[in-house]
Amino acid sequence: MTEEETFSSEGYLDMDLLRFTTAGSVDDGKSTLIGRLLYDSKNTFDDQLAAVEESSKNRGDENVNLALLTDGLRAEREQGITIDVAYRYFATPKRKFIIADTPGHIQYTRNMVTGASTANLAIILVDARHGVIEQTMRHAFIANLLRIRHVVLAVNKMDLVDYEQAAFDKIVTQFKEFASRLDNIVDMTPIPLSALKGDNVVDKSTEMPWYEGPSLLYHLENVYIGTDQNHVEARFPVQWVIRPHSDEHHDFRGYAGRVAGGVFKPGDEVTIEPSGFKSKIKSIEGFDGPQEQTFAPLSSTITLEDDVDLSRGDMIVKSNNPPKKDQEIEAMICWFSEGKQLQPRGKYYLRHTTKEVKAIVQEVRYKVNINTLHKIEDDKSFGLNEIGRVSIRTSSPLLYDSYRRNRTTGSFVLIDQQTNETVAAGMIV
Amino acid sequence: MEETNIVSYRVNHLRQLESEAIYILRETAAQFEKPALLFSGGKDSIVMAHLARKAFHPARIPFPLVHVDTGHNFQETIQYRDDYAADLKAELIVGLVQDSIDKGTAVEEKGVNASRNALQTVTLLETLEEHQFDAALGGGRRDEEKARAKERFFSHRDDFGQWDPKNQRPELWNIFNGRKHHGEHFRVFPLSNWTEMDVWQYIKSENIPLPNLYFAHDREVVHRNGGLLATSEFVQPQEGEKVETLHVRFRTIGDMTCTGAVESDASDMDAIIQEVASARETERGTRADDKRSETAMEDRKKEGYF
Ligand SMILES: Nc1nc2c(ncn2[C@@H]2O[C@H](COP(=O)(O)OP(=O)(O)OP(=O)(O)O)[C@@H](O)[C@H]2O)c(=O)[nH]1
Numbered sequence: 051m052t053e054e055e056t057f058s059s060e061g062y063l064d065m066d067l068l069r070f071t072t073a074g075s076v077d078d079g080k081s082t083l084i085g086r087l088l089y090d091s092k093n094t095f096d097d098q099l100a101a102v103e104e105s106s107k108n109r110g111d112e113n114v115n116l117a118l119l120t121d122g123l124r125a126e127r128e129q130g131i132t133i134d135v136a137y138r139y140f141a142t143p144k145r146k147f148i149i150a151d152t153p154g155h156i157q158y159t160r161n162m163v164t165g166a167s168t169a170n171l172a173i174i175l176v177d178a179r180h181g182v183i184e185q186t187m188r189h190a191f192i193a194n195l196l197r198i199r200h201v202v203l204a205v206n207k208m209d210l211v212d213y214e215q216a217a218f219d220k221i222v223t224q225f226k227e228f229a230s231r232l233d234n235i236v237d238m239t240p241i242p243l244s245a246l247k248g249d250n251v252v253d254k255s256t257e258m259p260w261y262e263g264p265s266l267l268y269h270l271e272n273v274y275i276g277t278d279q280n281h282v283e284a285r286f287p288v289q290w291v292i293r294p295h296s297d298e299h300h301d302f303r304g305y306a307g308r309v310a311g312g313v314f315k316p317g318d319e320v321t322i323e324p325s326g327f328k329s330k331i332k333s334i335e336g337f338d339g340p341q342e343q344t345f346a347p348l349s350s351t352i353t354l355e356d357d358v359d360l361s362r363g364d365m366i367v368k369s370n371n372p373p374k375k376d377q378e379i380e381a382m383i384c385w386f387s388e389g390k391q392l393q394p395r396g397k398y399y400l401r402h403t404t405k406e407v408k409a410i411v412q413e414v415r416y417k418v419n420i421n422t423l424h425k426i427e428d429d430k431s432f433g434l435n436e437i438g439r440v441s442i443r444t445s446s447p448l449l450y451d452s453y454r455r456n457r458t459t460g461s462f463v464l465i466d467q468q469t470n471e472t473v474a475a476g477m478i479v
Numbered sequence: 480m481e482e483t484n485i486v487s488y489r490v491n492h493l494r495q496l497e498s499e500a501i502y503i504l505r506e507t508a509a510q511f512e513k514p515a516l517l518f519s520g521g522k523d524s525i526v527m528a529h530l531a532r533k534a535f536h537p538a539r540i541p542f543p544l545v546h547v548d549t550g551h552n553f554q555e556t557i558q559y560r561d562d563y564a565a566d567l568k569a570e571l572i573v574g575l576v577q578d579s580i581d582k583g584t585a586v587e588e589k590g591v592n593a594s595r596n597a598l599q600t601v602t603l604l605e606t607l608e609e610h611q612f613d614a615a616l617g618g619g620r621r622d623e624e625k626a627r628a629k630e631r632f633f634s635h636r637d638d639f640g641q642w643d644p645k646n647q648r649p650e651l652w653n654i655f656n657g658r659k660h661h662g663e664h665f666r667v668f669p670l671s672n673w674t675e676m677d678v679w680q681y682i683k684s685e686n687i688p689l690p691n692l693y694f695a696h697d698r699e700v701v702h703r704n705g706g707l708l709a710t711s712e713f714v715q716p717q718e719g720e721k722v723e724t725l726h727v728r729f730r731t732i733g734d735m736t737c738t739g740a741v742e743s744d745a746s747d748m749d750a751i752i753q754e755v756a757s758a759r760e761t762e763r764g765t766r767a768d769d770k771r772s773e774t775a776m777e778d779r780k781k782e783g784y785f
Pocket residue numbers: 074075076077078079080081082083117130131132133152153154155206207208209210243244245246247
């Protein structure tokens with residue numbers, strides 16, 4: 051936006067939101083790219099830039115190090131790497147963006163997964179000199195597992211390979227061969243760029259006349275994303291029961307939660323799970339009065355016609371398409387704990403929507419070899435950053451859908467009972 | 480199968496942010512035994528209190544408001560704080576930095592740039608401990624500062640109140656792990672994903688009243704350290720400094736000794752929004768406390784700051 055233009059609040063409130071994440075190996079230039087994107091799109095502030103220039107100078111960097119815009123922790127700046135995910139926000143007149151800039155280092159994979167779990171698009175970076183390496187594949191595999199459906203293959207550091215088309219083409223072929231086996235990715239857009247020099251980041255590069263596609267920003271502004279909400283299967287996990295205990299609202303009993311799928315309206319026939327009681331929706335309460343409907347991902351308060359026993363961890367669903375209800379689930383998990391391996395028949399807390407239960411990992415079905423995508427069935431030890439399929443039994447039934455159908459009712463985490471650490475992320479098959 | 484009409488189920492980003500914040504406020508109420516909402520009378524904490532009111536409506540909010548008062552606050556802020564708490568029918572707990580100083584647990588800084596900002600951490604931790612709060616809801620946003628950009632929604636603190644930024648818990652999807660050992664607690668940031676613009680747009684669309692300090696008015700100020708400081712009992716003009724009356728407003732409101740004013744004609748919401756849209760400096764650019772070193776915010780957060 052130029053200074054003279056006036057800012058339009060209507061426009062701002064009518065924008066789509068795109069959440070994207072970076073991925074790729076250490077030093078491939080993820081943070082530099084995000085810094086460049088913010089800088090060239092004029093989404094940096096003068097005091098931020100002055101601070102970055104000053105730090106770059108003190109560190110003896112040759113150029114202004116734009117990675118310092120996101121690498122905000124002392125340890126990151128000292129080592130020149132990203133340790134934990136940084137979130138950045140920016141808007142162009144077309145879209146509003148939430149960026150998760152994630153670490154490439156294998157040791158911090160769990161932070162990469164944190165950033166990627168809420169993204170709709172992943173920019174997977176590759177160093178034009180090195181091509182697709184194991185960590186590129188690991189991150190692409192994780193993005194696919196999390197069902198990030200849109201991928202940009204950013205072939206970075208083109209300045210170091212003389213902006214040659216051959217280097218780019220080779221990497222695109224390499225990546226496509228691997229990615230053809232990742233079935234959740236619906237579109238993959240390769241872009242040659244230099245984060246350091248700014249080629250094809252916001253502005254089209256003059257160095258690569260052979261490339262006819264869009265700049266990265268143009269693509270991010272225009273790529274069709276659609277919605278990842280399921281508006282068919284109605285799911286309302288109850289978070290909290292609202293009982294005002296006041297004279298005015300003496301008999302009020304509202305169920306507070308965030309719609310995890312589908313649409314709810316007053317009069318709808320609903321079932322309370324796991325008890326199986328049936329009732330009808332009396333009202334959908336809003337701060338400004340009763341609402342006509344509510345749907346994912348809105349936070350709402352529902353009241354029912356009948357006084358039923360209903361508390362946190364239960365789920366209100368529509369009677370015509372209930373979720374699965376079972377104590378045995380099959381899931382893909384990603385292991386996060388540095389200190390402890392997954393214990394055979396180990397007991398954990400399992401958190402799923404608003405419910406927490408105890409769980410036993412009954413069996414490791416297989417692990418995935420990230421390079422070949424083959425199943426490893428003869429080695430069941432499960433350590434840091436390993437991904438595989440397990441079967442789990444829970445102390446009481448879970449109400450779930452497959453992760454494929456619903457990201458909210460299909461996901462869970464495992465928590466270590468001694469340390470309280472989150473040790474695994476799970477996606478129900 | 481029901482008919483789905485994707486267009487009518489579109490939710491603009493501000494409503495998505497509202498829904499996310501309400502979800503987190505409710506998770507906090509559900510997962511902790513004794514949460515508290517940190518309320519400073521600044522715009523972010525006002526938005527938080529408003530969201531909390533919506534989240535538990537028609538019941539009262541199920542936790543008290545806590546204000547850490549440096550004793551150097553603008554009178555307008557304190558008045559607003561008291562009125563708002565009364566309006567919410569919420570309990571208000573005030574932790575006084577002066578009490579920590581009197582007890583000897585905090586030591587007053589000396590010199591021209593002396594500020595009680597750093598001492599707030601001591602009083603905050605003492606207040607949390609005295610009342611046995613196990614979660615403190617704060618209005619911190621990731622777009623404010625580069626260390627904040629790294630923080631989780633549910634931010635774990637050890638039994639000394641310290642943040643360990645190199646070893647944060649993974650936080651996936653909308654699942655928040657608030658499990659902790661005795662003595663540990665959490666800071667929870669429902670507005671993590673909001674930007675300064677989002678906050679202003681929300682205040683406008685919800686018609687939330689704000690302290691007058693946010694709107695342009697005449698005030699006596701001095702130029703100091705590249706910014707404008709309002710003169711008061713706590714900020715006296717130094718030798719060579721000239722007191723001027725300028726038309727100013729505040730972008731953030733904190734302690735009077737370190738919150739800078741900006742010259743402005745923005746006297747209503749629309750004008751402020753225009754100003755925020757064309758700002759060339761971050762809002763914390765007016766905060767002297769962040770300028771003390773490159774990692775000032777991270778260092779304070781590690782010690783237990785908000
Ligand atoms: N020549 C050249 N160097 C680049 C380019 N992009 C990044 N670099 C350099 O590569 C190094 C690593 O960049 P970062 O942006 O920190 O890499 P990263 O992918 O964020 O690394 P991690 O976050 O630690 O995984 C820095 O020295 C950058 O200046 C580029 O396009 N060309």
